Amino acid sequence: MTHRGTRVLHVGSLARVEGEGALHLALAGRTVTGARLAIYEPPRFFEAFLRGRAHTEPPDLTSRICGICPVAYQLSSCRAIEDACGVTVTGQPAALRRLLYCGEWIESHTLHVHLLHAPDFLGADGAVDLARTHRTDVERGLRLKQAGNAILELLGGRAIHPVNVRLGGFHRLPTTAELRPLAEQLRRARDDAQQTVRWVAGFDFPDADCDHDLLALAEPDRYAIESGTPTVMPAPGTTGPARDSDRALPTRTFPLRAFGDHVVEHQVPHSTALHSRLDGRRHLTGPLARYAVSGRLLSPIALQAAQDAGLGDPRQGAVCRNPYRSIVVRAVEVLYAVDEALRIVDAYEPAPSPYVEVPPRAGTGHGATEAPRGLLYHRYTLDPSGTVTDAVLVPPTAQNQGAIEDDLRRQVQSRLDRGDAADAELTALCERAIRNHDPCISCSTHFLDLTVERAGNC
Amino acid sequence: MAPHDRPRPKLAVWKFASCDGCQLTLLDCEDELLALAERLDIAHFLEASSATAPGPYDLSLVEGSVTTAQDVERIHHIRAVSRRLVTIGACATAGGVQALRNYADVAEFQAVVYARPDYVATLATSTPISAHVPVDFELRGCPIDRRQLLEVITAQLAGRTPNVPAHSVCFECKQRGTVCVTVAHGTPCLGPVTHAGCGAICPTYGRGCYGCFGPSDSTNLPAFVPLLHREGMDTLAVVRVLRTFNAAAPEFDTAARKELEP
Ligand code: SF4
Ligand code: SF4
Numbered sequence: 001m002t003h004r005g006t007r008v009l010h011v012g013s014l015a016r017v018e019g020e021g022a023l024h025l026a027l028a029g030r031t032v033t034g035a036r037l038a039i040y041e042p043p044r045f046f047e048a049f050l051r052g053r054a055h056t057e058p059p060d061l062t063s064r065i066c067g068i069c070p071v072a073y074q075l076s077s078c079r080a081i082e083d084a085c086g087v088t089v090t091g092q093p094a095a096l097r098r099l100l101y102c103g104e105w106i107e108s109h110t111l112h113v114h115l116l117h118a119p120d121f122l123g124a125d126g127a128v129d130l131a132r133t134h135r136t137d138v139e140r141g142l143r144l145k146q147a148g149n150a151i152l153e154l155l156g157g158r159a160i161h162p163v164n165v166r167l168g169g170f171h172r173l174p175t176t177a178e179l180r181p182l183a184e185q186l187r188r189a190r191d192d193a194q195q196t197v198r199w200v201a202g203f204d205f206p207d208a209d210c211d212h213d214l215l216a217l218a219e220p221d222r223y224a225i226e227s228g229t230p231t232v233m234p235a236p237g238t239t240g241p242a243r244d245s246d247r248a249l250p251t252r253t254f255p256l257r258a259f260g261d262h263v264v265e266h267q268v269p270h271s272t273a274l275h276s277r278l279d280g281r282r283h284l285t286g287p288l289a290r291y292a293v294s295g296r297l298l299s300p301i302a303l304q305a306a307q308d309a310g311l312g313d314p315r316q317g318a319v320c321r322n323p324y325r326s327i328v329v330r331a332v333e334v335l336y337a338v339d340e341a342l343r344i345v346d347a348y349e350p351a352p353s354p355y356v357e358v359p360p361r362a363g364t365g366h367g368a369t370e371a372p373r374g375l376l377y378h379r380y381t382l383d384p385s386g387t388v389t390d391a392v393l394v395p396p397t398a399q400n401q402g403a404i405e406d407d408l409r410r411q412v413q414s415r416l417d418r419g420d421a422a423d424a425e426l427t428a429l430c431e432r433a434i435r436n437h438d439p440c441i442s443c444s445t446h447f448l449d450l451t452v453e454r455a456g457n458c
Numbered sequence: 459m460a461p462h463d464r465p466r467p468k469l470a471v472w473k474f475a476s477c478d479g480c481q482l483t484l485l486d487c488e489d490e491l492l493a494l495a496e497r498l499d500i501a502h503f504l505e506a507s508s509a510t511a512p513g514p515y516d517l518s519l520v521e522g523s524v525t526t527a528q529d530v531e532r533i534h535h536i537r538a539v540s541r542r543l544v545t546i547g548a549c550a551t552a553g554g555v556q557a558l559r560n561y562a563d564v565a566e567f568q569a570v571v572y573a574r575p576d577y578v579a580t581l582a583t584s585t586p587i588s589a590h591v592p593v594d595f596e597l598r599g600c601p602i603d604r605r606q607l608l609e610v611i612t613a614q615l616a617g618r619t620p621n622v623p624a625h626s627v628c629f630e631c632k633q634r635g636t637v638c639v640t641v642a643h644g645t646p647c648l649g650p651v652t653h654a655g656c657g658a659i660c661p662t663y664g665r666g667c668y669g670c671f672g673p674s675d676s677t678n679l680p681a682f683v684p685l686l687h688r689e690g691m692d693t694l695a696v697v698r699v700l701r702t703f704n705a706a707a708p709e710f711d712t713a714a715r716k717e718l719e720p
Contacts, residue, residue: 067479
């Protein structure tokens, strides 16, 4: 045998992702035998301590799972508990929930696009380093991020862990006069967002392809954000003979209350983190999935930007399966969120009441929304007094983990097929493959510690 | 030396069990971030940069609580390489929301979440950083306030005491001219016993303070809790509001235990 034997590559702390994780790659010669996004974020037991809490409390409590997407947690839990209690929020409070969520998409996606992900394409260590060579781009990113935060601060009281969300709506609604200055800022942000799509579309994208099933919420009449029905776009080749990664196959849907029958979590001894499968197959949630499922419903300006950026026309069935291009899809989603936020602000009229009452009753409720990183599902069971007796939270990164590891394996293998590579090059490749998915490691409500794997390799 | 030749103070940001919200606050300083980066050497901040430089560090900001055996070792190491160590947020300062495990049977918690709880390595408690190493300053909040963070960084680097008021949220309500939600609407509010710093956000949005900044420096919980009862909160409701994001803060902890006494 001429090639080297077994190699283990271990990166102890993954940078520029939310939360802390490690990556673990095992090679036998030029064959990848194991690729793992290792999670060593210590468990925080949210599902356990939600038991015994009043039904009004999960929105505030679960927001602390993730400082980058607290609104996603607040609104998924509101929807699930309202579902259990038989309440539907409509009218302006519902519109403002969407506006708040747009703020989070703008803030979180912009953080990822400009500060965490773009440095990978431009050979920088991070945003501060990037600012030395691309000052205007970083400044534009900070401005855009600020516009997202401005929505969160006005509507939510603050950008991280907003205080104004409650079951049934909001504690207080803004006045028309309070919202007006936001419109000015959002109009500027729309230009910045368009500019950003053009900027990232010009990056150099490695060839890559993924064949995971894509899972996102869908609504009949708009790009799904704060509600919708789980919809699956199957991987190419699963229903048709030809493999054509740019064309969508027919989608299938299932009711949200059946989520647990379709997305099944299991604990795997080799990785010590909970994985999940969608009807027995590997799946991906997040921007690529949303764009595939709902792309045709983007606003005209976002649709145009997407096509100009080379993503194809989703109205003609174009999908994007290159994980590196997720940065372009994110940028398009930022543009959409800014545009949508403006539409909501312009159409706003204060409602007579900021919320509807959500009286407790016994039952089980389901809620799902599109967190910036993908579909976030909550399920709560309440007793007649409204006390939570059971809680299940399935965050996007937990669902995506299998797909991320598959991308890792695939990209390293295809690199090694072209010849051996040094550890440093493979490490950089893996880190990029992981950051493509913007994994949110601290939102792993029930990931495990990785003591076993770290031993001996650090 | 010209100013730009002078070695810039080295800043490090560390994470323990947390949601990342407090360190994100630093990236949320959009107007100040680049200017700050010119005055400081951001030597270790994994959320923001893959470049890391070895210590010692002039200032370490620590987010998150200690929940594993490795955490204990790591915080000692961080203390050893840090000239000043400042905790940011309720997790690092009071154990955070994950300290709710301190009041439960962790083995049972693990069984609720994991099919194979024996794979999980975790301590039975979530403890603040100060339970393990000396801390130079504790910044309150879940999450911390951006303006306060900037003040603390500036003050620590200048070697002065940060100008962070120790009074209660009530003061900030008065400063803001917000109508008291308890007086006007009978809404229970933890403002009188909660550390200032947020700018009294909740009352301004029409809800009672739920104590996310933890106890203020001179609280009188024994006198305050009966007021919560008067406003309609039963024993369990009082215990729950005290046991939320700062459950392990001594004042909240003592008051909650007292409530549960027969
Ligand atoms: S204190 Fe709150 S905001 Fe800060 S890290 Fe902990 S949970 Fe997140
Ligand atoms: S009013 Fe109280 S609960 Fe609300 S943000 Fe301020 S400290 Fe936190």
